[in-house]
Amino acid sequence: QVQLVQSGAEVKKPGASVKVSCKASGYTFTGYYMHWVRQAPGQGLEWMGWINPNSGGTNYAQKFQGRVTMTRDTSISTAYMELSRLRSDDTAVYYCARDPCSRDGYNCLDYWGQGTLVTVSS
Amino acid sequence: SYELTQPPSVSVSPGQTARITCSGDALPKQYAYWYQQKPGQAPVLVIYKDSERPSGIPERFSGSSSGTTVTLTISGVQAEDEADYYCQSADSSGTYEVFGGGTKLTVL
Numbered sequence: 001q002v003q004l005v006q007s008g009a010e011v012k013k014p015g016a017s018v019k020v021s022c023k024a025s026g027y028t029f030t031g032y033y034m035h036w037v038r039q040a041p042g043q044g045l046e047w048m049g050w051i052n053p054n055s056g057g058t059n060y061a062q063k064f065q066g067r068v069t070m071t072r073d074t075s076i077s078t079a080y081m082e083l084s085r086l087r088s089d090d091t092a093v094y095y096c097a098r099d100p101c102s103r104d105g106y107n108c109l110d111y112w113g114q115g116t117l118v119t120v121s122s
Numbered sequence: 123s124y125e126l127t128q129p130p131s132v133s134v135s136p137g138q139t140a141r142i143t144c145s146g147d148a149l150p151k152q153y154a155y156w157y158q159q160k161p162g163q164a165p166v167l168v169i170y171k172d173s174e175r176p177s178g179i180p181e182r183f184s185g186s187s188s189g190t191t192v193t194l195t196i197s198g199v200q201a202e203d204e205a206d207y208y209c210q211s212a213d214s215s216g217t218y219e220v221f222g223g224g225t226k227l228t229v230l
């Protein structure tokens with residue numbers, strides 16, 4: 001069965017960076033784009049971008065360009081999202097999610113990780 | 123930047139029909155997707171490509187599209203359907219994805 005297992009909660013100081021991992025299993029990792037979505041406490045979902053695990057190509061939301069880096073390690077079927085220059089308003093649950101629609105030219109998210117809480121506080 | 127607009131809340135009685143709308147200028151040319159999120163859980167895809175239902179999603183969930191508005195319809199609402207619902211789509215260029223602000227469905 002498809003599973004996306006994310007790394008554990010993080011507490012960071014303002015200005016630091018955080019790197020969240022997402023280990024995939026139960027399917028061919030390189031066959032599906034991986035997206036990252038975040039959700040601040042009590043707020044809605046916010047799309048951050050995607051990575052094509054096959055090519056390493058990325059597409060970032062304009063809001064995060066220059067601060068986010070998405071990478072992957074195909075040898076261990078793991079995707080990573082690194083966010084730099086953290087601010088207090090980056091406090092959120094960060095999700096990875098698989099995209100089965102990208103092969104048709106669209107983007108949708110069918111399997112999600114359990115989420116990783118990142119807290120930014122001095 | 124592109125935005126999708128949803129009503130903050132919708133309330134229905136059990137057995138009634140709930141309709142949740144999502145409006146955006148690019149919706150006539152971009153597919154919409156709907157997610158259900160219950161407290162403390164990750165979202166679940168309930169509708170893709172405007173009106174398709176993933177396997178395992180009850181038939182009472184359906185989607186439709188008309189112009190710049192897409193609608194998620196839940197027929198015969200059950201208590202277990204109480205959740206937040208989000209629409210998702212792309213901007214007119216198809217480059218960037220966006221989520222609507224979310225709608226809290228309350229089953230009275």
